[in-house]
């Protein structure tokens with residue numbers, strides 16, 4: 001007989017991100033973060049390759065990255081509004097965790113499966129933060145997908161890229177939930 005975990009199911013049925021603009025201090029301490037990061041690593045990982053790692057960005061680093069995004073955005077000729085939107089992701093944040101997709105040389109496990117594992121890490125970290133009572137959101141942006149920004153500002157190595165930036169903080173308000181998918185429209189049952 002299955003042994004249900006109703007609290008866990010209730011969490012999964014109601015979980016939702018919090019818009020980063022609604023997050024403020026306090027943010028989790030390094031000690032608070034460790035169980036969340038440990039939970040995030042507990043994901044399916046074909047071949048036990050661990051094709052991911054974490055960079056925890058604290059406030060001063062986030063401010064440095066905001067400035068680096070402004071400089072890089074101008075170099076790239078991006079419209080000022082879009083530059084500022086990207087830079088503000090860092091400037092307005094107090095804590096964010098970059099989930100880095102790390103290349104692993106293997107002939108056995110297809111790259112796509114390693115990518116999916118990195119995505120699973122992002123969602124697990126988001127869920128671990130939410131389950132710990134923090135507000136959190138999964139972001140990206142032109143900056144983290146730019147090879148130059150990745151290397152110079154984030155210090156990523158050749159072949160590494162950003163799977164997601166998970167912002168974590170204290171929630172100030174909870175805007176209405178977004179519309180959720182209709183399960184009946186998306187599920188095909190195959191009985192035979």
Ligand SMILES: Cc1cc2nc3c(=O)[nH]c(=O)nc-3n(C[C@H](O)[C@H](O)[C@H](O)COP(=O)(O)O)c2cc1C
Nearest residue numbers: 015016017018019126137138139140141163164178
């Ligand atoms: C890979 C990925 C990148 C995302 N990047 C952004 C982003 O840069 N800006 C944004 O507003 N939302 C972004 N989102 C969407 C947010 O995470 C959004 O808040 C999310 O869809 C909320 O869903 P939830 O409430 O079910 O967690 C991204 C989502 C994913 C999966």
